[in-house]
Amino acid sequence: MKALLPYLLVGLFVAGMVWAVAVGRLPPADFTFTNGDEIKTVDPALVTGQPEGRIIWALFEGLCRWHPETLEPLPGMAESWEVSPDKRTYTFAIRPDAVWSDGTPVTAEDFAWSWRRFLHPGTASEYAKELWYIEGAKKFTTRDLAPGDPVEIELHERAPGALPFAEGEIIRGKLAAIDQEEGEEVYRVEVGGRVRRFRMSESPGGEDACRWVLYDFRHVGIRVPDEKTLEVRLRHPVPYFVDLMGFYPMFPVNRRCVETYGFPAWTKPENIVGNGAFRLKFRRIRDRIRLVKSETYWNRENVQLRTVDALAVKSNTTMLNLYMTGQADWITTVPTEVVPELLGRPQGDFRPAPLLSVYYYLVNTTRPPLDDSRVRRALSLATDRREIVEELTRGGQAPATSFVPEALSDYVDYTPAEGGRYDPDEARRLLAEAGFPGGRGCPKVEILYNVSESHKAIAELIMSQWKRTLGIDVGLVQQEWSAYLSARRRKEYQVARAGWIGDYVDPNTFLDLFVSDNPQNQSGWSNPEYDRLIAAAQHEADDERRMELFRRAEGLLLTELPAIPIYFYVSQSMVRPYVKGLYPNIQDVHPLWAIRIDEAEKDRVLKEEGLR
Amino acid sequence: MTRFLLRRLGWMAITLWVVFTVSFFLMKAVPGGPLDRERALDPQIEENLKARYHLDEPLVQQYVRELGNVLRGDLGVSFRLADFRVNEIIAQGFPISASLGIVALGFALVLGLSAGIVSAVRRGSAADVGLMAAATVGIALPNFVIAGIMIILLVFLWPLFPAAGWGTPWHLILPAFCLGAPYAAYIARLTRTGMLDVLSQDYIRTAYAKGLPGRTVILRHALKGAMLPVVSFLGPAIAGILTGSLVVEQIFAIPGLGMHFVEAATQKDYTLAMGLVLLYTTLLYTMNLLVDVSYAFLDPRVKLE
Numbered sequence: 001m002k003a004l005l006p007y008l009l010v011g012l013f014v015a016g017m018v019w020a021v022a023v024g025r026l027p028p029a030d031f032t033f034t035n036g037d038e039i040k041t042v043d044p045a046l047v048t049g050q051p052e053g054r055i056i057w058a059l060f061e062g063l064c065r066w067h068p069e070t071l072e073p074l075p076g077m078a079e080s081w082e083v084s085p086d087k088r089t090y091t092f093a094i095r096p097d098a099v100w101s102d103g104t105p106v107t108a109e110d111f112a113w114s115w116r117r118f119l120h121p122g123t124a125s126e127y128a129k130e131l132w133y134i135e136g137a138k139k140f141t142t143r144d145l146a147p148g149d150p151v152e153i154e155l156h157e158r159a160p161g162a163l164p165f166a167e168g169e170i171i172r173g174k175l176a177a178i179d180q181e182e183g184e185e186v187y188r189v190e191v192g193g194r195v196r197r198f199r200m201s202e203s204p205g206g207e208d209a210c211r212w213v214l215y216d217f218r219h220v221g222i223r224v225p226d227e228k229t230l231e232v233r234l235r236h237p238v239p240y241f242v243d244l245m246g247f248y249p250m251f252p253v254n255r256r257c258v259e260t261y262g263f264p265a266w267t268k269p270e271n272i273v274g275n276g277a278f279r280l281k282f283r284r285i286r287d288r289i290r291l292v293k294s295e296t297y298w299n300r301e302n303v304q305l306r307t308v309d310a311l312a313v314k315s316n317t318t319m320l321n322l323y324m325t326g327q328a329d330w331i332t333t334v335p336t337e338v339v340p341e342l343l344g345r346p347q348g349d350f351r352p353a354p355l356l357s358v359y360y361y362l363v364n365t366t367r368p369p370l371d372d373s374r375v376r377r378a379l380s381l382a383t384d385r386r387e388i389v390e391e392l393t394r395g396g397q398a399p400a401t402s403f404v405p406e407a408l409s410d411y412v413d414y415t416p417a418e419g420g421r422y423d424p425d426e427a428r429r430l431l432a433e434a435g436f437p438g439g440r441g442c443p444k445v446e447i448l449y450n451v452s453e454s455h456k457a458i459a460e461l462i463m464s465q466w467k468r469t470l471g472i473d474v475g476l477v478q479q480e481w482s483a484y485l486s487a488r489r490r491k492e493y494q495v496a497r498a499g500w501i502g503d504y505v506d507p508n509t510f511l512d513l514f515v516s517d518n519p520q521n522q523s524g525w526s527n528p529e530y531d532r533l534i535a536a537a538q539h540e541a542d543d544e545r546r547m548e549l550f551r552r553a554e555g556l557l558l559t560e561l562p563a564i565p566i567y568f569y570v571s572q573s574m575v576r577p578y579v580k581g582l583y584p585n586i587q588d589v590h591p592l593w594a595i596r597i598d599e600a601e602k603d604r605v606l607k608e609e610g611l612r
Numbered sequence: 613m614t615r616f617l618l619r620r621l622g623w624m625a626i627t628l629w630v631v632f633t634v635s636f637f638l639m640k641a642v643p644g645g646p647l648d649r650e651r652a653l654d655p656q657i658e659e660n661l662k663a664r665y666h667l668d669e670p671l672v673q674q675y676v677r678e679l680g681n682v683l684r685g686d687l688g689v690s691f692r693l694a695d696f697r698v699n700e701i702i703a704q705g706f707p708i709s710a711s712l713g714i715v716a717l718g719f720a721l722v723l724g725l726s727a728g729i730v731s732a733v734r735r736g737s738a739a740d741v742g743l744m745a746a747a748t749v750g751i752a753l754p755n756f757v758i759a760g761i762m763i764i765l766l767v768f769l770w771p772l773f774p775a776a777g778w779g780t781p782w783h784l785i786l787p788a789f790c791l792g793a794p795y796a797a798y799i800a801r802l803t804r805t806g807m808l809d810v811l812s813q814d815y816i817r818t819a820y821a822k823g824l825p826g827r828t829v830i831l832r833h834a835l836k837g838a839m840l841p842v843v844s845f846l847g848p849a850i851a852g853i854l855t856g857s858l859v860v861e862q863i864f865a866i867p868g869l870g871m872h873f874v875e876a877a878t879q880k881d882y883t884l885a886m887g888l889v890l891l892y893t894t895l896l897y898t899m900n901l902l903v904d905v906s907y908a909f910l911d912p913r914v915k916l917e
Contacts, residue, residue, distance in 0.1 A: 012714055026779060041694040124660040126653060142656040155879045267695040285696060285704050287867035313776070321763060321775035322865070345639055448644060482644020482880060489652065519652035610771075 007366060010251030010342070023324050029309035030597055031292065031579070033330035034319045038286045038312040042267050044251040045118045045125045050332075050588070053248050055309035055310060058278040058291050058592045060251035063092050063111070063230075064242055068582040068594040071505055073242045076276065077106055077252070078230070080558075087237035087541050094228040097298045098253050102273045108230035110230045112222050114252040116140075119220070122212065127249035128505070131237045142215055150216035151175045151189055157202035167210050172218070187213045187438035228404045237541045247504065277303045277593040286312045291592070304596045308391075320574075326611035329597075330590075333572040336454060339395045342574065347605075349577055352396035352570035353584030354407035356502035360400070361447070361462075361564040362488065362494050369443050376561040379445075379495075380420055381427035381468035383462055389567050392457050400565035403557055404510045406548075407568065411505045418564050419558030424469045431470050439471030446475040449497035450484040454566045458566070459497065488522045498563070505587070507550040508538065514562055525562030538558055559575040578602040615903075624897045631893045632682060632886070636675055646691035666690070680889070688883040692875065694764045701872060706891070707779065710857030715784055716792035717853055720862035723796040725835075725842075728803020732811065732838075733830060738900055743800065750797030755859040758912030759790040763863075776865040787864040795849055795857050799842055806838035813837075836910055843910065847903035851896040855888070 007177050035049040035341045044056050055457040063081070064073035080094035098106035119141045132138040140533075145151060155168040173191035186208070186328070187198045201209040221233030234241065244250060254273035261271045269280045278291040279297065291308040294300065311328065313319050316335040322328040334342055334350065342350040379464050385399030398406065403414030409415055428438070436442035447463060449455040456478065463474040479487060488495050502509040502521075512518060515534050530553055537549035544585040557563070581594040606612040647653075647661050662668040666677065681688055687698035727747065731740035750758075766772045773786045810816060811834055820827045831836065856870025860883060876885035907914040 015711075015714070038693060040692060043694070046694060048649070113626075121656075121660040122664065124657065126649075126661070126663040128649070128657055129654060141660070144656075199894065264689060264695045264697070283695075284867055285701055286871055287865075311777075311865065312867070313867070314871070315862050318776050318863055318865050322777075324765060325771070327775060327777065383653065481878065482642070482648050484649045486643050519654055522652065534648060581737040 005387070021510060026290075026309075027307075029304045031307075031330075031592075031595060032309040032311065032328050034313040034328050034332055034350055035289070035310040035324060036312070037314050039289070041264065042272070042280065043263065044248050044253060045114075045123050045127075047248070048126050049188060051312075053589070054592075055289055055291075056248040056251060057589070058276055058308070059272070059274040059280060060248070060253070060276045061297075062247070062251045063094075063245035065079055065591065065593075066246045066589060068581060068585070068591050069266060069585060069591075071243070071585050071587055071588065071589070073246055076246065077111075078245070081242060085115050087239075088234045088415050089129045090234070090241060092230040094230065094233070095298060095362045098275065099296050099298070100273050101279055101294055101296050102254070102257075103296060104254075104256075106252065106275050107227045108224040110252045110255065111225065111230050112224050113255050115222055115250070116217050116220075117253070117258070118249065120548065121214070128379060130244060130247070130249060133231045133234050133241065135235050136219050137221070143214060145175055145178065145187075145213070145215060147175050147177050149175045150219050151187070152215055152216045152218075153189060153191075153198050153213050155212040156209060156211055163259035165266075167257040174363075174597070175213075189213070193311050208458065210575045236539045239539075239543060240504045241509075241545070243506075252589050262568075277591075278308065281307070282305050288312060290563075301595065303593045305592060308413055308592055323574055323576075324450050326609070329576045331574045334574055336393070336395065339572075343396075347577060350574045351584065352572060354398060354405065354508075354586060355569045355571055355585040355588055356405055356408060356505065357500060357569040358400055358403060358405055358498050359397075359497075359566045359569060360403065361566060362493075362523055363562055363564060364491050364494050364496070364522075364524055365562050365573075366491060366493060369434070369436065370445070372434045374430045375436070376564070377444075377559070378427040378431040378434070378470060379466060380561050381423045381467050383420070383564065383566065384422045384465050386566055387419060387465070388412040388458060388461055392461060392486065393454070393567065395572060397567045397572045398570070400567050402554060403563060403565045404507045404554055405502070405586070408502075408505065409508065411586065412502065412507075412547075413543065414507050414550065415508075417551055417558055417559075418556040427469055431472070436472070439473075442470075442472045443474055444473040445494050446479045447497070448479060448484065448493040452483050455497050462566075465528040491524055495564075498506065499569075501569075502587075506518045506556070507533075507547070511537075511550055511553050511557065514557055520524070521562070523562035527556065527560060530556050530560075576602070576605060576607055620901050624894070627897060628890060628893055631889060633675075633678065633713050635886060635889050637671075639880070639885065640671060640674075642880070644880055645656075646882060648880065658838070678886070682886070687887040687890075690881055690884040692879050692881040692884065698883050701884060702869070702887060702891060705856070705867060705869040705872055706854075708866065709861075709870060710854045712784065712791065712860075712866060712868060713789055713850070713853040713856070715788040717795070717850065719789055719792035720795035720799055723792070724799025725803055727796070727800040728838075729835065731747075731809060731831065732804045732807030735808065740804075745802065747797040747800040750793050750800075753794075755790055755794065756856065756863060758793050759786075759860060759863045762790055763787050778866050783864075783866075785800060787866055789861050790863075791853065791860045795853065796847075798845060799893070802841045802845055803838055807834060808843045810834045839910060840907070843903055843906055847899040848896060849897045851892065854895060860875040 025135065034053055039052045040047055040049065042055055042059060044060055047056065048102055061076045061096055063076055063078040065076040067074050077098050078092040079093055081090055083090055083093045094106060100106060108461050115131060117123055119131055119137050120390050121141055121143055121297045140204055151173060155171065157168055158166055159169050173189040175189040175196055176190050178185055178187055185198055188195050190200060193589060197208045198210045198213055199208050200213060223231040225231060237546045252275065255406055257271060257273040258266045265271060269282050272280050277294055277297045279294045281290040281292045283289050289310040293303055293306045293588050297303065320329040320334055323331045363376050365371055389397045389399055401418060401420040404416040406416055445457045448457050463476060466474050486545055488496050500510060500513065509533055513520045514525065515521065515531050533549050533553035539548050540546040540549060571584055575582055578598045580596040582590045603612065645667065666674060689697050690701060693701060731743045734740050738851060763775065767775045773782055777783050806862045816829060816834055819833050856868035858870040858874045861868045861870040873888050876888060
């Protein structure tokens, strides 16, 4: 036994080596990019992040696709669409050659079913709000039921012959009353002429037990007149509704696949059925996702990449190392420290472009001295944004003079209102007017940020600018992510660092944040005039008037300043020049179906750098 | 011996239960949760989410549910990596961290033991001073500095190894070396101290007096005794090294458990964090048990009871 010990150790060592190598060497993919952190899931209904989006955009396709450069909606699963004169009814014609990766056709019913799943409270989709534009959809998700409402009751028992993860049988009726019995809600529902009682429970038991009592989905504005036609009725005109159809949460999933395997098993490469340009080959957690071209995709002739690797790499430095050694063709972000060097690269492969997102300071307007809008304006006027982007971020970020990013005006007819100037004299004057001449008597202002070197550097610089210009006492508070979020939610802060990435190309995605009942509005600021302007804009069918209403609202926002815009983000992508079809755009969305590799140039570039 | 093992296994079960209970309530006591995000949710949507993950139930009910699942061997679905069960994540990540760890340990043992023996035998020589200085530097330099230097030297200046990734023996060498270096340094110092201690003992003098060659005395007689502190150190070290290192895994983009560990903690991924804590406890306990058993083999004076 004793004599065996050294051999055992050597054996273990060799086994370790073999084990490590057993994962196997992969043939390199046609195109490799770093996708940031490991993705949460490939289920379109459950994700919110960019890395997830890049994969879902490849695996699934919505009614429309976004043009890789202009972001204009292009026909996708729908080959065409029509809008009614009141701009509230959309009719989509599903293309006849659209098929799932298992060969079955994609139908309008697939969309209706997927959206029902997306809106269902049991799915708990975080983006559900984006489809609440549809009549009745909000009620379906929130179960905000009142007597008289048509309801559907999902029983625990499935219909005979149903798939293992299908819904239970559905009974429809009219809600008569909701009673409270022993702390439980009991629903009295009129079904076929008689009143039955139901109670929601997790497991079957008792005659009245059911899974869900929901607003009847047949009363939600989604209709399927025939197999290839989808009709959607909105609560009010939504000019960007078609664009929204290209956003991944609205993508359809395959009913048979989901109901056969259930979540999460249906997302496994061997089970998943998609309708996008690529299929999922395999996933190695925190290593890579390999995608292969789909042979059933309707537009397969125009998809050039056969294999794509999305690497899960969290560290910016590692991304750059992979890029520099030719192991990645596109990296989504770079280390801030080397930005100036990268900007000067002769290859010209690092070109930051404006994004639809803003870095701002959220102000708690419920606490003195910041409850006085003059003080908030003074802080904004004392912030020298140029110094921040030139001394700190250095990657081509634009100083934010408005809350809605300027770059939006390249896509829609909107000119952001003017705000964030740098004017120290005016700042001092306003502070004096608010009762704190030269900062005397002004309570200390604290800046809260989540732990991060770059947030810290910016907060320090702004602190010194405010101290220098206004003579007030400024402090910094650094908190770990969860604590920081909860402080914001409970309004236990004075000024907090924040950021917002627009979901769609319209000023509403930014301005909607500060209406009184938006949960994101953690500033405590509530302004009836602002709420009225935003609501009016949302219901306005005329484009020009609508934009004017938004502009007035933004003007109000910038004088009241519950949020002080600091700068607009820019993309930090670095792309090899032989990668074609990857254009900068404000959503930083780069569909893989549009990407092509110039093999001759690739060979030349890599040889030149000694990588081949 | 059997009784000893059975008793220790019994204690292991109790330890695991205590660790589970303490971690469970600590996780829930920390502010924030897995559903936190910058994008504030609509209250109704947040309620739906909580119900989906049973986070709306009273704490005790959650505890009983989780304990029941763990006892059945089901660690649940990860919050953050929602497509995977915790069992799958461990099954994919652990072999990778473990194989990297074993190779790193191989480096550490070979380098550490030889350096320790050489500097103990040649005490006071230039070799001793040089090796011990290197060991001190090895302990003092954090992983990421060593990794940075290695990448600059062996990836960019002299392109021998790939920058990052996983899949071939070449991918393994740099991270294993960086992971093993501080352990090698520790082992070198421990070996040297142990060796010096043993070399001055009577039985070594006897061995020399019998006329045994120096090589035999050192490798057969002295080393065994000098290994004891190293072995005690190795127990917890192996548990640590097998469950992965955040820094090395992040720099070299290695899909091991180290990343999961830290991410699960910072993102409040309750299920994954719990699975990893239990795995680590099991490993640590097993390694310490093996260390105790190996004492009996290395030192005849130790009896297991």
